[in-house]
Amino acid sequence: MSFESTRRRLTPKQADTVSKLCDAAVAVLREEDFAGLTVRMVAAHAGVGPATAYTYFSSKEHLVAEVFWRRLSQSPRHDLNGLDQKARVVAVLRDIALLLADEPGLSSAVTNALLGSDPDVEHLRMRIGVEIHGRLEAALGEGFDPDVLETLELLYAGALLRAGMGYGTYERLADRLELAATMILGGA
Structure with missing residues (x-):
């Protein structure tokens, strides 16, 4: 591609x-x-x-942000048909959380790079945000509450920052995202 x-x-x-x-x-x-x-x-x-x-x-920063953008945009999307809303959202969050799971050096670098002020990074940050927004919006389905979408985006951004700072593994991050998303969407 x-x-x-x-x-x-x-x-x-x-x-x-x-x-x-x-x-x-x-x-x-x-x-x-x-x-x-x-x-x-x-x-x-x-x-x-x-x-x-x-x-x-x-x-x-631009180079590392590009690497993340490529990983995200190339990552396969799960078939969400037949899943309920919570399962769809959890699948999307888990997929994007695990993009960097096998590359701890890259994951830390991505956190640093995405916080940069380089205009090329700002452009990529926007593209990344739009991609994640679109995936979560599709997972929520029709008639979703925009505040829930924004909360899920904040949840992911905070989790990415936390993992990039070394507070746990990406596998643990994916589990925590699942728990938090379930709580936000009204589950046990």
Whole structure:
């Protein structure tokens, strides 16, 4: 699947370079924390020049936010047919919570990156928010209370921040999201 960069349209060769940089960022974050990560380091790991990397990514925050956006947008959506509202919402929250479960370095980096003020990060943060909003809205179904949707979005954002700060695993986060969503939606 080809992705359009947040900064410009890409040729197939450019899209391949961006994918290499994203993959390299994940690999580097397995060995280096976010504070030590640099775009130069990622470029070297990807086998491209730093100037090329900066052509596509304005900062390390932008690069990491792009990695998260790609993971989110590529993640499969469960078939929610036949499930009640609570089960649909829980499935959506669990899916997005577990996107980073296997990559603790990346998960911590995503939390830091998404809090950045880089305009390219702001753009990606908006795209991520719209995607999560849409998934939760679909899970809630017709006639939902907009306040419930906003509460679920706040729940997820707070949980992502909490996990990124190292307060528990993403698996535990998914369980806590399930419990909290069930409470919000009126269940035991």
